[in-house]
Amino acid sequence: xxxxxxxxxxxxxxxxxxxxxxxxxxxxxxxxxxxxxxxxxxxxxxxxxxxxxxxxxxxxxxxxxxxxxxxxxxxxxxxxxxxxxxxxxxxxxxxxxxxxxxxxxxxxxxxxxxxxxxxxxxxxxxxxxxxxxxxxxxxxxxxxxxxxxxxxxxxxxxxxxxxxxxxxxxxxxxxxxxxxxxxxxxxxxxxxxxxxxxxxxxxxxxxxxxxxxxxxxxxxxxxxxxxxxxxxxxxxxxxxxxxxxxxxxxxxxxxxxxxxxxxxxxxxxxxxxxxxxxxxxxxxxxxxxxxxxxxxxxxxxxxxxxxxxxxxxxxxxxxxxxxxxxxxxxxxxxxxxxxxxxxxxxxxxxxxxxxxxxxxxxxxxxxxxxxxxxxxxxxxxxxxxxxxxxxxx
Amino acid sequence: xxxxxxxxxxxxxxxxxxxxxxxxxxxxxxxxxxxxxxxxxxxxxxxxxxxxxxxxxxxxxxxxxxxxxxxxxxxxxxxxxxxxxxxxxxxxxxxxxxxxxxxxxxxxxxxxxxxxxxxxxxxxxxxxxxxxxxxxxxxxxxxxxxxxxxxxxxxxxxxxxxxxxxxxxxxxxxxxxxxxxxxxxx
Amino acid sequence: xxxxxxxxxxxxxxxxxxxxxxxxxxxxxxxxxxxxxxxxxxxxxxxxxxxxxxxxxxxxxxxxxxxxxxxxxxxxxxxxxxxxxxx
Numbered sequence: 001x002x003x004x005x006x007x008x009x010x011x012x013x014x015x016x017x018x019x020x021x022x023x024x025x026x027x028x029x030x031x032x033x034x035x036x037x038x039x040x041x042x043x044x045x046x047x048x049x050x051x052x053x054x055x056x057x058x059x060x061x062x063x064x065x066x067x068x069x070x071x072x073x074x075x076x077x078x079x080x081x082x083x084x085x086x087x088x089x090x091x092x093x094x095x096x097x098x099x100x101x102x103x104x105x106x107x108x109x110x111x112x113x114x115x116x117x118x119x120x121x122x123x124x125x126x127x128x129x130x131x132x133x134x135x136x137x138x139x140x141x142x143x144x145x146x147x148x149x150x151x152x153x154x155x156x157x158x159x160x161x162x163x164x165x166x167x168x169x170x171x172x173x174x175x176x177x178x179x180x181x182x183x184x185x186x187x188x189x190x191x192x193x194x195x196x197x198x199x200x201x202x203x204x205x206x207x208x209x210x211x212x213x214x215x216x217x218x219x220x221x222x223x224x225x226x227x228x229x230x231x232x233x234x235x236x237x238x239x240x241x242x243x244x245x246x247x248x249x250x251x252x253x254x255x256x257x258x259x260x261x262x263x264x265x266x267x268x269x270x271x272x273x274x275x276x277x278x279x280x281x282x283x284x285x286x287x288x289x290x291x292x293x294x295x296x297x298x299x300x301x302x303x304x305x306x307x308x309x310x311x312x313x314x315x316x317x318x319x320x321x322x323x324x325x326x327x328x329x330x331x332x333x334x335x336x337x338x339x340x341x342x343x344x345x346x347x348x349x350x351x352x353x354x355x356x357x358x359x360x361x362x363x364x365x366x367x368x369x370x371x372x373x374x375x376x377x378x379x380x381x382x383x384x385x386x387x388x389x390x391x392x393x
Numbered sequence: 394x395x396x397x398x399x400x401x402x403x404x405x406x407x408x409x410x411x412x413x414x415x416x417x418x419x420x421x422x423x424x425x426x427x428x429x430x431x432x433x434x435x436x437x438x439x440x441x442x443x444x445x446x447x448x449x450x451x452x453x454x455x456x457x458x459x460x461x462x463x464x465x466x467x468x469x470x471x472x473x474x475x476x477x478x479x480x481x482x483x484x485x486x487x488x489x490x491x492x493x494x495x496x497x498x499x500x501x502x503x504x505x506x507x508x509x510x511x512x513x514x515x516x517x518x519x520x521x522x523x524x525x526x527x528x529x530x531x532x533x534x535x536x537x538x539x540x541x542x543x544x545x546x547x548x549x550x551x552x553x554x555x556x557x558x559x560x561x562x563x564x565x566x567x568x569x570x571x572x573x574x575x576x577x578x579x
Numbered sequence: 580x581x582x583x584x585x586x587x588x589x590x591x592x593x594x595x596x597x598x599x600x601x602x603x604x605x606x607x608x609x610x611x612x613x614x615x616x617x618x619x620x621x622x623x624x625x626x627x628x629x630x631x632x633x634x635x636x637x638x639x640x641x642x643x644x645x646x647x648x649x650x651x652x653x654x655x656x657x658x659x660x661x662x663x664x665x666x
Contacts, residue, residue, distance in 0.1 A: 003423075005416075005419060005420045005423050005429060005431075096586065096587070097586040097587070098585050098586035099586070116436070116437070117435055117436075137458075159585065159586070168435075169432070169433075169435035169436075170432075170435075170458055173432055173433055173435070174430055174431065174432040175415075175416050175419050175420070175429070175430065175431035175432065176429065176430055177423050177428060177429060197585070197588050197590065203592070204592035204593075205588060205589060205590045205591070205592060206588065206589035206594075207586065207587075207588055208586070208587060209587045209588070209589045210587075211587055215583055218583050219583055219587055222583060222585075269458040270458060272455075272456040272457060272458045273456065273457055273458045273459055275456045276456040276457045279456075355435060357459050357460050358458070358459065359459050360457075360459070
């Protein structure tokens with residue numbers, strides 16, 4: 001294992017390279033552009049034996065991914081923001097056709113207004129495509145989760161596509177120290193992808209055939225069972241990864257939650273700042289903990305309930321917004337408790353949209369608001385926006 | 394006891410290599426066993442426009458993912474920026490400012506900040522770094538940083554230059570070393 | 580009972596032959612052998628590939644012909660008539 005300093009996009013590209021994909025169709029978009037640049041560099045330098053397909057749009061990129069994956073190739077791509085929106089139609093098809101394509105994402109806001117900075121709207125809005133979703137806190141996780149995603153997605157019990165999100169700029173453009181796993185160990189961990197059925201001119205068959213009303217629901221049910229099964233497979237793969245490479249991954253990663261009255265749920269890079277904030281608040285005797293979700297799909301609902309059921313308040317932080325409702329994560333966490341008679345109060349904080357920096361003070365404010373909620377014994381304002389500048393409204 | 398986390402802000406113009414300077418300094422600190430982050434100001438870069446880049450290092454693993462608002466020191470690659478932007482913004486009390494300038498450090502006054510100067514442009518031109526119209530001063534200024542701040546060694550900076558600079562590695566190392574020797578503060 | 584497959588893959592090549600589409604037809608093409616010059620334009624244009632080439636001239640496969648009428652429309656010698664299907 002070698003330790004080097006690289007940017008987030010290079011980390012996901014390196015994770016892809018170590019996973020030895022056969023085909024990489026990609027269309028560059030800020031902040032993920034460095035990913036296809038690095039892949040083409042690796043291929044040109046003879047460090048990587050893969051076919052790079054330069055396509056004319058993200059829709060074509062995902063179409064090429066589907067075709068190549070159906071032929072039995074290991075396939076990956078990268079995108080962000082509007083690019084993912086343009087892919088959306090084909091993303092449903094990749095999942096429905098049960099093709100284990102892996103995508104590196106630089107999580108970026110959606111226009112309008114046009115914005116190149118970080119939030120999770122691009123991938124959260126694709127949560128119903130049937131893709132597995134992983135979110136990295138740092139570049140090391142970006143690299144490791146790429147390798148892990150291939151192994152989970154290609155598992156015969158799963159066979160679904162998956163994406164690994166790294167936050168725009170905060171990770172994609174930030175240099176951090178990263179342990180590079182040994183290629184030999186990665187090869188042992190992730191053997192060649194060998195699907196039982198694939199497109200082959202010598203043995204013709206139909207992929208993506210018609211699903212009439214008497215069968216469509218059953219196809220969807222089977223697909224949903226597979227992503228539910230992925231929950232178990234992810235645990236196995238995380239355990240195997242730890243054994244092989246020494247680094248531990250969990251679907252949810254709690255920090256100082258054992259005796260916490262307030263538990264703050266986060267995803268992505270702000271999870272690190274959350275820990276720093278918890279440390280600062282703990283010094284002042286505040287009973288607060290935080291927990292990051294590394295896996296968002298399949299949703300780790302049971303794990304979240306087990307962790308948070310004894311807290312007084314769960315403060316959910318959403319770097320996304322479902323207009324007319326609230327944050328996506330909030331709705332899903334709340335739904336986990338709906339049939340239990342006693343549960344913590346649950347509040348939602350919309351934070352860090354379009355690259356607004358998420359600060360230690362923000363976590364302190366959220367803690368204070370949560371304690372207010374505890375005192376009142378009820379939630380007056382379920383969805384609140386943090387750091388909102390009223391003066392410009 | 395010395396504070397463990399240390400943050401640096403670089404000011405330059407697009408194309409002068411401020412981002413690479415932050416990258417090299419982070420890589421050098423990493424070689425000395427620190428955990429590091431280096432990042433550009435998040436956004437779009439245009440050649441010639443004022444840009445900033447940041448470096449954060451710590452003896453412990455860094456959890457913090459915020460941008461840098463209160464740097465411990467500021468490095469200025471282009472002296473013309475002094476008239477355009479407030480380079481001392483957020484600088485911690487007793488912080489250090491390293492300026493690429495042919496003037497003496499005593500000719501600058503920035504409150505309680507300690508000022509160091511180095512004629513990095515002259516050194517960059519001597520070693521043929523960048524074009525004559527646009528010398529690349531980022532490696533020379535890092536030599537000055539090493540001398541002025543003293544928390545990243547010149548040897549580590551030379552090693553990092555060998556790793557992160559694509560061309561004229563030896564010339565860049567020499568420029569850093571020469572700046573290190575010549576840096577003066579008030 | 581037919582079981583669903585992974586990702587709706589159909590492993591049996593050419594299985595669409597099992598689904599005869601001839602009963603979709605309203606109009607039926609009738610080839611007039613006297614007028615036919617065996618130019619094979621109908622054969623080339625049939626979107627279903629259900630006109631066969633024989634020494635005797637083109638022959639429609641009524642098991643699959645959907646009665647679209649493209650053959651009749653394209654025939655330069657007006658040798659194909661679309662007539663109402665009798666059922």
